[in-house]
Amino acid sequence: KMEKDRQKLEDFLNSLKGEVVSIIPNNKNLGLAQIYGIARRINFLLIIEKINDLKMKSKTIFIITAIMLIVTNTFAQKKAKVEVAKITDNIYKLEATTTFSVNMLAFIGDDGILLVDDCMAEASETIQAELKKLSDKPVKYIISTHVHGDHTGGNKLFGKDAIIIAHSNVKKQLTSGFNILQEFSEESLPDKSIDEEMTLNFNGEDVRIIPLPGGHSDSDMIVWFTKSGVVCMGSLLLTNQLPYIDYNAGGGIKAYPENIEKAISILPDDAVLVAGHGENATIDDLKKYSEMITKTTGIVQQGLNNGKTVDDLVKDKVLAEYDSWANGFVTTDFWIKLIATGLSNEKKNNKPAKESIAIPLYYTVKEKKAEAAINQYRELKKNKPDDYDFGEQGLNMLGYYLLGKNRFDEAIEIFKLNIKNFPDSWNVYDSLGEAYMKKGDKELAIKYYKKSLEINPDNTNGEKFLNELQKKEK
Numbered sequence: 086k087m088e089k090d091r092q093k094l095e096d097f098l099n100s101l102k103g104e105v106v107s108i109i110p111n112n113k114n115l116g117l118a119q120i121y122g123i124a125r126r127i128n129f130l131l132i133i134e135k136i137n138d139l140k141m142k143s144k145t146i147f148i149i150t151a152i153m154l155i156v157t158n159t160f161a162q163k164k165a166k167v168e169v170a171k172i173t174d175n176i177y178k179l180e181a182t183t184t185f186s187v188n189m190l191a192f193i194g195d196d197g198i199l200l201v202d203d204c205m206a207e208a209s210e211t212i213q214a215e216l217k218k219l220s221d222k223p224v225k226y227i228i229s230t231h232v233h234g235d236h237t238g239g240n241k242l243f244g245k246d247a248i249i250i251a252h253s254n255v256k257k258q259l260t261s262g263f264n265i266l267q268e269f270s271e272e273s274l275p276d277k278s279i280d281e282e283m284t285l286n287f288n289g290e291d292v293r294i295i296p297l298p299g300g301h302s303d304s305d306m307i308v309w310f311t312k313s314g315v316v317c318m319g320s321l322l323l324t325n326q327l328p329y330i331d332y333n334a335g336g337g338i339k340a341y342p343e344n345i346e347k348a349i350s351i352l353p354d355d356a357v358l359v360a361g362h363g364e365n366a367t368i369d370d371l372k373k374y375s376e377m378i379t380k381t382t383g384i385v386q387q388g389l390n391n392g393k394t395v396d397d398l399v400k401d402k403v404l405a406e407y408d409s410w411a412n413g414f415v416t417t418d419f420w421i422k423l424i425a426t427g428l429s430n431e432k433k434n435n436k437p438a439k440e441s442i443a444i445p446l447y448y449t450v451k452e453k454k455a456e457a458a459i460n461q462y463r464e465l466k467k468n469k470p471d472d473y474d475f476g477e478q479g480l481n482m483l484g485y486y487l488l489g490k491n492r493f494d495e496a497i498e499i500f501k502l503n504i505k506n507f508p509d510s511w512n513v514y515d516s517l518g519e520a521y522m523k524k525g526d527k528e529l530a531i532k533y534y535k536k537s538l539e540i541n542p543d544n545t546n547g548e549k550f551l552n553e554l555q556k557k558e559k
Contacts, residue, residue: 165208167215173313175288177219178359181208185414187235188359190317191216192310194288197225200247201308201317202361203239212239226250226287228294229275230319230361232258232304232334237273244272250285252296252304253278254335262440266447266486279306295351297321297344301328303335307348309356316352317359321345322371324363326413327420328378330427338382338427345375362413381407385424395425439472443479450487455495458483459502477507481516493524511541518547527554 170178177191181204189202189212198220204212216224224243229251230236240249256275258264285292290312297305301320308317321344323329330336349371352358358366366374381404388398404417411417442465446458466475473479480503487496500517507513518533534551537544 165205165211167208167211169215169219172315172357172359172365176310176313176315178365179204179212179215181205181212183207185235186362188317188361188363189236190308190315190359191219192288192290192292193220193222194290195222196288197222199226199228199285199287199292200224200239200243201228202230202236202319203227203243205235206238206241209239209242213242223247226285228292228306228308228317229255229304230306230308230317230321231255231302233302233320233331236319236361240273241270244274244276248277249275250277250279250283250294251275252298252306253280254298254302254304258304258334262444265444266482295348297347299335299337299340300330300344301336301341302331305344309352314353314355315357315359316348318348318361318366318371320361321348322358322360322363322366322374323413324360324366324370325410326363327407327410327415327417328374328423329413329415330423332426332430336427337430338424339431342375342378342382345371345378349375377407377410381420382424382428385421386428389425389428395422398425439474441479441482442466442473442475443483445473446479446483447486450483450495455487455492455498459498462502475506477503477510477513480506481513484516484520488520488523493520496520497524509540511537511544511547514540515544515547519550522550522554527557530554 164183166182168180168182170180172178172190175193177193179189179191181187181189183205187202187204187208189200189204192199192201198216203209224247227240227243227247227249229240229249231252232255237251237255256278259267259269259274279294280296282296283294285294290310293309293311295307295309297307299305305319305321307319307321310316320329321341328341330338330341349368352368354368356368358368358371360366384403385398388401388403389395393401398421399418402417404421407420408417411420415423442462445465446462449458449461462480465473480499484496484499484503487493487499497517497520500513500520503510503513504517514533514537518530518537521527521533522530531551531554534547534554537547538551541547
């Protein structure tokens with residue numbers, strides 16, 4: 086867990102050995118942060134699929150999946166800042182910044198306001214205030230370019246009265262898997278889900294909504310204001326940055342450049358492209374972006390074909406000539422790992438991961454006590470050990486779900502079960518310490534925070550709260 090040290094974070098990312106499955110930006114105070122074991126604030130979840138080349142007589146390669154939490158600015162509560170830039174007479178770009186910046190568009194006219202994305206949840210009220218300066222008209226539509234929370238977080242506020250349009254995979258993702266533990270409100274979910282192109286006539290202009298899934302995520306769409314010549318690209322385009330592919334959300338290295346080429350073939354040469362993150366771009370910029378992705382993928386593919394490992398390619402700095410693109414959180418070394426993961430996924434035909442044990446247990450604790458879920462866990466582990474992912478993160482997430490509902494004693498029992506199954510994990514003790522702290526049992530909170538720190542002295546989150554608890558004792 087790291088605070089306020091970008092270089093340390095980047096060095097850590099580049100030192101990892103394994104395949105990157107997903108980095109999920111997250112800015113909800115009690116959303117994924119709480120579920121994953123950090124009840125304060127978390128900005129990125131890095132999910133790593135670690136490959137241990139343990140060659141037995143059968144030459145089997147064992148795959149071990151683990152979740153690592155990377156926390157930046159963990160305790161900083163930065164006030165959202167929103168900058169407004171006029172693109173045309175009725176289209177405005179709003180750049181919202183908390184711990185990082187995200188772009189959205191506001192299309193304003195007699196029919197009302199249409200938003201393309203609505204940024205992170207904590208920026209919603211600031212965005213709302215800026216929109217009121219531009220118009221007294223209501224927000225009628227929200228078009229989501231993809232599923233990520235830094236582009237859909239404002240749905241809870243703006244979705245109360247507006248119609249949300251998104252790719253069909255957005256609703257599927259938000260109402261399945263680990264996301265069910267977040268219990269997204271009805272107003273946060275899309276009202277209209279699409280898989281094919283749709284044209285919406287609004288404020289006297291045809292707005293083309295074009296699904297291009299499978300690149301950055303499986304819910305990517307671009308939004309083209311045909312009369313104004315403005316296109317919102319979402320996170321398919323990160324201006325002057327290396328791309329990010331969220332494999333956990335259905336992204337893919339093969340589809341990414343293909344979808345960009347589709348966009349280039351459709352859009353006019355003089356289009357103004359608004360990236361999900363970064364400055365506005367042109368079609369020429371988009372062509373260079375596509376070329377960079379294709380060439381870097383080819384370099385990594387060639388290296389792997391020649392028998393090099395991913396770590397060899399990183400060590401050899403095979404993408405050094407592309408360092409000028411590394412202006413975001415994805416470095417060239419990290420991009421090598423993302424590419425390699427995508428190429429590996431293509432070979433495996435993107436075989437879906439096992440469902441987390443947290444999912445069936447969630448439905449149980451919604452209706453019954455944690456004791457029933459614990460019995461269910463033991464029964465499933467005994468009788469269906471290959472059907473679910475029984476990793477520690479599942480129980481940890483379930484425990485934090487209960488903690489968020491103030492079901493302290495039940496959360497404690499779940500965390501205790503996790504300790505029994507994973508006694509060498511520092512994070513399970515940290516979670517139990519937090520549960521006792523929230524319950525008000527300082528003595529046991531201190532005990533388990535100390536245990537967590539014995540295993541992992543770099544647990545700055547646990548160290549901070551242990552110090553606070555010990556101060557209160559004096």
